[in-house]
Amino acid sequence: MTSPRTVARELPVGPGVYRFRDAAGKVLYVGRAVNLRRRVQSYWTNLGDRPRLRRMVDRIDRVEAVRCDSEHEAAWLERNLLEHAKPRWNRTEGGQEVVGYIRLDRTRQRPGLRFAHRVTGPSLHFGPYLGGLRVRQAISAVHRVLPLTYAGTARGSAREFAELFGIGPDDRDSLARTAVAVLSRDPAAVSGLRAELERRRDHAANELRFEFAAKLHDELAALDWIVAEQKVSSLDPADLDVCGWADGVLVRFQIRAGRLCTWTQRAAAAPPDLVAATPAAWQPFARRNAELAARLLHGR
Known part of the structure; x- marks a missing residue:
């Protein structure tokens, strides 16, 4: 009989969720991975000072896995499975990331994208997403290229920034439509936004503004997280x-x-x-x- 360690070599190298069963068919552990093959093989090669997991590895009889379309999807699938049933060797019921949504406010005075912990009211929502910081960084990335927040009728500093950007209330609907296309994972809209963020990041790095370049780099990663394919948790x-x-x-x-x-x-x-x-x-x-x-x- 082929050993579970050998079977692990058949796993794909992309993101996904894995689980281990014992000889009686009982699920021992559920986990997620950026690289399924590398992560599962590490249980037999790189447990370090984790004796608890070494005891579990001795009981593994079978390896099973689901290949996901993105790291975000793998994170959601692991969370959903563990919230439904937690095996003995898992410490927590699901992941620790904050669940969030992006709400589109179309009010004339203060339009824009907002982070929301739940879906409320008639406003258009996108998500759900895992990771409060990532969602907020993604919102910042979209607003950086599509300054929807300055396309309202509010006065004060918002109006001054609007004049600086050369936009006004008449631009509100156009900016909102593009933001919706991005959050709906339209390939052309996402590609255009990413290209502009990359241009600004590279320009900042060339001007030795490394902290700002790093901030844009993090926003790009957050944008990629929320627009990646993710079907296992839906509105x-x-x-x-x-x-x-x-x-x-x-x-x-x-x-x-x-x-x-x-x-x-x-x-x-x-x-x-x-x-x-x-x-x-x-x-x-x-x-x-x-x-x-x-x-x-x-x-x-």
Whole structure:
């Protein structure tokens, strides 16, 4: 029988979530990784002074994994799974990052993007996102290129900055539409905003304004975090099942109230009707993770 350590070599090098099972099939641990292969292999090579984990590693009989589309998606999936059921070897129920949203205020006096801890009122919201600081940095990045906050009718310093930028209330709707396109992950809008932020960062570095360049670099990373593909937690409170099948293995994900909260896999001689019923937007995710599950299982 192939050892779990050897099976780990079959893991992809991208972001995702992994879990370990013992010989009885009980889940021991759920974790997330930027690089699944490197992270899982580290349990057999680089535990350092963590004797608690070494005891767990001795019990691992099977490795399972889900390949995600982004680090942000992996962070959400780990959180959802642990909030639903925490294995013995996990210390906390889900991640520690703050959950946040971005609210678009279209008021004529003070338009702009705001951080919100929850969805309230009729305003347009985007998210959910993990990491309060990252969300605020991303808002700063968008406002830096799209100064929506100065396109209102408010007086005082806001009006002075508006005159400096050469914008006014007539620009409010145009700036808001572009901000919505960015937060909706429109490729052209995101690419244009990133290019301008990169130009300003590089210009600041060339002028030896390194602290400002570093700030822009952090804002770029935060922007990438919130516009990355992320389906496992949604504003849409839908309930649905997502299933994929490959080489005799059926993988099933349950989405409840917009969150992917359970993940199971089992042998299946042929793809059941649930696979065909999986929404088109989820089919690539389901298919590739069924293929991954089969590869890890047959690697044994």
